[in-house]
Amino acid sequence: MIVLICGFFIGAAVSLQVGTIFVIFGAEGMLGAANGKALSRELSPLITGFLLAGRAGAAITAEIASMKVNEQIDAMEAMAVDPIDYLVVPRLIAGVVMLPMLVGIFNLVGQIASVIVGVMIFDIDQGAFFQKMTTIVTPEDIWSGLQKAVIFGGIISLFSCKFGLEASGGAKGVGVATTTSVVTILLILLFVDFGITYIQIAL
Amino acid sequence: MIRFENVVKQFGTNRVLDGLDLEIPEGKITVIIGKSGEGKSVTIKHIMGLLTPTSGRVFVDDRDLSTFSFEQLMDLRRSIGMLFQHAALFDSLSVFENVAFPLKERRSMKESDIKKRVFEVLDQIGLPDIADKFPGELSTGEKKRVGLARALSPNPRIIMYDEPTTGMDPLVSEMIDNLIVDVGRWNPELTSIVISHDLKAALETAENVVMLYKGKVQLAGAPDKFRKVDDPIIRQFFAGKVEGPMEFM
Ligand SMILES: Nc1ncnc2c1ncn2[C@@H]1O[C@H](COP(=O)(O)OP(=O)(O)O)[C@@H](O)[C@H]1O
Ligand SMILES: [Mg+2]
Numbered sequence: 001m002i003v004l005i006c007g008f009f010i011g012a013a014v015s016l017q018v019g020t021i022f023v024i025f026g027a028e029g030m031l032g033a034a035n036g037k038a039l040s041r042e043l044s045p046l047i048t049g050f051l052l053a054g055r056a057g058a059a060i061t062a063e064i065a066s067m068k069v070n071e072q073i074d075a076m077e078a079m080a081v082d083p084i085d086y087l088v089v090p091r092l093i094a095g096v097v098m099l100p101m102l103v104g105i106f107n108l109v110g111q112i113a114s115v116i117v118g119v120m121i122f123d124i125d126q127g128a129f130f131q132k133m134t135t136i137v138t139p140e141d142i143w144s145g146l147q148k149a150v151i152f153g154g155i156i157s158l159f160s161c162k163f164g165l166e167a168s169g170g171a172k173g174v175g176v177a178t179t180t181s182v183v184t185i186l187l188i189l190l191f192v193d194f195g196i197t198y199i200q201i202a203l
Numbered sequence: 204m205i206r207f208e209n210v211v212k213q214f215g216t217n218r219v220l221d222g223l224d225l226e227i228p229e230g231k232i233t234v235i236i237g238k239s240g241e242g243k244s245v246t247i248k249h250i251m252g253l254l255t256p257t258s259g260r261v262f263v264d265d266r267d268l269s270t271f272s273f274e275q276l277m278d279l280r281r282s283i284g285m286l287f288q289h290a291a292l293f294d295s296l297s298v299f300e301n302v303a304f305p306l307k308e309r310r311s312m313k314e315s316d317i318k319k320r321v322f323e324v325l326d327q328i329g330l331p332d333i334a335d336k337f338p339g340e341l342s343t344g345e346k347k348r349v350g351l352a353r354a355l356s357p358n359p360r361i362i363m364y365d366e367p368t369t370g371m372d373p374l375v376s377e378m379i380d381n382l383i384v385d386v387g388r389w390n391p392e393l394t395s396i397v398i399s400h401d402l403k404a405a406l407e408t409a410e411n412v413v414m415l416y417k418g419k420v421q422l423a424g425a426p427d428k429f430r431k432v433d434d435p436i437i438r439q440f441f442a443g444k445v446e447g448p449m450e451f452m
Contacts, residue, residue, distance in 0.1 A: 067293070075291040078251055079305045080280040086308075 002051055003102050004109050010047060011110025014038055015117040028122045032129045033136035035114040036107075040141045044106040045099075045148035046193050049156065052099055053185045057160040060091055061181040064164025065174040073165065088161045095157030100149040107142065144200050151196065152189055159185050204229050205250055205361070205394070210259035211418075212245055219245050221418030222259070227411075232387050232395040234405040237415035238440070238449075243398045244288075246415065247363050250396075251283055252276045263361075281305075284354030284362040288369065290346040292338040298325070298349050299334040305357045324352040327389070328382065344375035351382060362386065363396045368404065380408050402441050406430065414440070416449070 015035045022028045064087060067073050076083050111133075118124040163181035167173045207225040211218065219242040227233045237243050248254040249261050252268055261268045263279060271279065284305075292301050302321045306312050312320075325331050328348040338346060347367065354362055364383060368376035387395050399405045405412055406426040414421040414429075414437060422429065422437055429437060439447030 063295075070289060070294075071287045071291040072293055074248075074253065075285070075287055075293075077253060078280060078283070078285045079308065080277040081304075081308045 002055070003048060003106055006047060006051060007044070007106035007109035008113045010043060011035060011039060011113030012117050014043065014110075015114040016121070019117060019122045023122065028118070029124055029128050029132050030136070031118045031122060031124060032111070032114050032133035036111055036133055036137035037141055039110045040107050040137065040145040042145070042193075042197070044103050044110065045145045045152055046189065048099060048102045048106050048149065049152035049189050049193075050186060052095070052102065052153070053156045053160075053182055053189065056095075056098075057156045057185055058178050058182050060157065060160035061164045061167075061178045062174055064161055065167030065177040066171075068165055068167045069170055069173050083165065088158070088165075091161055092154060092157045095153035096150055097153070099153030099156070100146045103145055103149040107145070147200075148193065148196050151192065155188055155192065156185055159188065204262075204264065205396075206262040206265075207246075207249070208260045208262065210249065210256045210261060212242070212249070212254065213257045219418060220256070220259075223415075223419055225413060225420055225423070227394065227396060227413075229394050230392050231410040232383065232397060232408060233411040233413060234397045234399050234409035235413045235415060236399050236402050236405050236440070238400055241415050242418060243400075243415060244365055247285075247365065247396060247398060250361070250363070251280050251285070281357065282360045284357070284359035286347070286350045286354045286362070286364045286367055288366045290338075290350030292346055292350055292353070294338050296337075297334065298330075298336050298338070298341070301338070301349060302334075302352045302356050304353060320356055321352075324356050325349075327355070328352045343371065344378065347371070347375070347379055348382070351379075351386070355386065358390075360392070361394045361396065363398075365398045366400070367397065369400070376404070380404060384408055402429070402437075 015031055018034045018038075019028055019031045022030055022034070064073075067087075073083050076086060115126075115129065118129050119126055160181055163177045163184070167177035169176075205225075205227040207223050210220050210223040210225075212220040223246070225246070235243050235246065245254060249256060249268075250263065252271065255269070268276070268279075293304065296304065299321055302324060303317050306317045306320060321334070322331065325334060328351055330345060330348055330352075333341070333345065333349070338349070341349065367379050367383065371379065383395060383397060387393055397405070397408065402414075406429060409426055411424070412426055412429055413423040416436060422432060422434060429441075432438075435448045439449050
């Protein structure tokens with residue numbers, strides 16, 4: 001739900017910004033294409049990643065940290081069950097699968113917002129809008145965003161679990177672990193995003 | 204039999220076990236006592252290989268744990284049940300799923316056999332009707348008992364209790380102490396290890412008592428030995444007094 005709302009308003013805002021600049025050059029027909037590229041390559045994976053880190057990631061850290069400080073992780077190991085297999089692996093898989101799906105939704109909604117802004121505010125002809133958009137936004141753009149999403153999803157799950165498993169010191173420790181985890185993951189995502197973009201463009 | 208041979212365990216500069224020599228006999232209830240922070244939990248975590256000695260060796264059935272392969276260690280853990288201080292039930296699982304957890308994760312047991320076994324142990328601990336509840340809905344005493352059921356469900360050879368009565372009201376404490384004795388009676392081959400800092404209660408339940416002090420065994424033996432001994436440190440612990448020769452950290 002939050003992904004829908006975010007996708008819509010960020011798509012709309014980007015389209016508005018880009019649209020007002022493009023009007024100067026009389027290139028407002030390119031609006032959909034520009035929005036599509038910006039969203040699918042960059043904004044969509046990053047913002048969706050942030051959302052996932054803030055919600056699901058924080059929840060994972062809090063849950064695992066509270067298991068850790070209540071000796072539930074010890075109990076699991078004492079019963080010869082590996083917490084990595086039992087807790088981390090399923091969350092890693094979920095993260096790697098979920099984030100690309102959310103990014104897909106974000107792209108779609110953001111693009112719908114762009115159509116609405118383009119047609120209603122900048123009076124662009126619908127046919128021209130779609131024609132430009134489909135020729136300029138390539139499957140590669142979408143694909144490069146989804147690659148990021150897979151990697152971000154993995155990072156979010158792994159680090160959320162890691163901070164949870166390393167928590168210590170009662171209920172306070174759970175809070176500390178959760179905050180540290182979210183902040184650290186956001187920074188890692190920014191770094192890694194830049195790194196991947198650099199590599200993708202260099203190739 | 205479980206045996207510690209000159210075990211040293213150090214965390215950074217904090218030497219918790221300092222050349223511990225210890226024997227825990229089979230089929231009996233051994234109570235390990237010592238004041239808080241003395242290394243009691245650290246000691247029993249060595250028995251399951253959750254911690255490894257800095258130096259020295261730990262034997263279970265005359266086999267040195269440091270020579271165990273990963274699979275052997277997992278097998279050993281499967282044969283040990285442990286009741287944690289705060290029960291450590293999995294909050295997201297129901298009582299039934301908690302008690303079934305070691306059975307499901309361990310071996311290929313049939314669903315119907317698992318069910319049978321779970322209700323059998325829930326019955327034994329005197330809580331046959333709470334299988335569908337969640338840990339959050341249970342009282343502290345009930346949680347402890349479910350934790351005990353989870354430890355017992357796979358029929359362990361060794362059961363360990365980490366401070367089973369600490370922080371419990373006197374009635375619940377007594378009920379749990381009685382359960383520990385009962386569990387030992389149901390299965391005479393079961394080796395029970397109870398951690399406690401209450402010497403008086405320990406002497407009631409124990410067949411064998413070990414007192415840890417400064418990373419070593421201060422005294423070990425039958426409860427009577429503790430009642431008679433002159434050792435000022437043990438007398439002080441008995442009386443529960445701060446004044447005396449015992450050093451506090
Ligand atoms: N995993 C660990 N890492 C570092 N120090 C530990 C660890 N586990 C226990 N300790 C330290 O070992 C000492 C003994 O702890 P413990 O065995 O829990 O005491 P108790 O006798 O109350 O059960 C304490 O000082 C504790 O801080
Ligand atoms: Mg302890």
